[in-house]
Amino acid sequence: MESRGYDVVIAADGLEGWRLTQALQPDLILLDLLLPKMDGHKVCRLVKHDYRLRKIPVAVFTSRDQEEDAKLAKQVGADAFIVKTTRAEIMMGVIEKLMGDAEGIT
Numbered sequence: 689m690e691s692r693g694y695d696v697v698i699a700a701d702g703l704e705g706w707r708l709t710q711a712l713q714p715d716l717i718l719l720d721l722l723l724p725k726m727d728g729h730k731v732c733r734l735v736k737h738d739y740r741l742r743k744i745p746v747a748v749f750t751s752r753d754q755e756e757d758a759k760l761a762k763q764v765g766a767d768a769f770i771v772k773t774t775r776a777e778i779m780m781g782v783i784e785k786l787m788g789d790a791e792g793i794t
Contacts, residue, residue, distance in 0.1 A: 689718075692780065702726030706734055709741060716787055719766075721750040721757060729764050736765030745786035749779065 689696050697712060699705035702723035709717060709731075717735065721728035728748060735741045747768040748761045758769045768782045 702731045706731050717746045718749050732766050733764040
């Protein structure tokens with residue numbers, strides 16, 4: 689992502705990610721589901737229920753390809769669900785679409 693000009697901030701766990709989101713209000717959140725301290729579903733739910741943060745696009749990027757994970761991600765407000773792949777163009781295509789959509793959000 690940095691090679692494409694994006695500034696990247698990395699959190700070590702879900703709780704840190706939630707705190708960084710509150711402090712930085714990023715343009716996009718790329719979120720794993722399997723995180724220590726607070727799982728990705730809970731982080732997404734918190735973001736989407738916070739009136740200051742809810743318009744931030746959240747893309748779940750996970751190795752879990754279970755249908756129930758995708759459904760739950762949608763239920764808690766995720767804007768995209770991406771199963772981890774070695775093909776960076778798949779992930780970047782979704783990110784660039786969400787970033788384009790986010791530019792129209794005020």
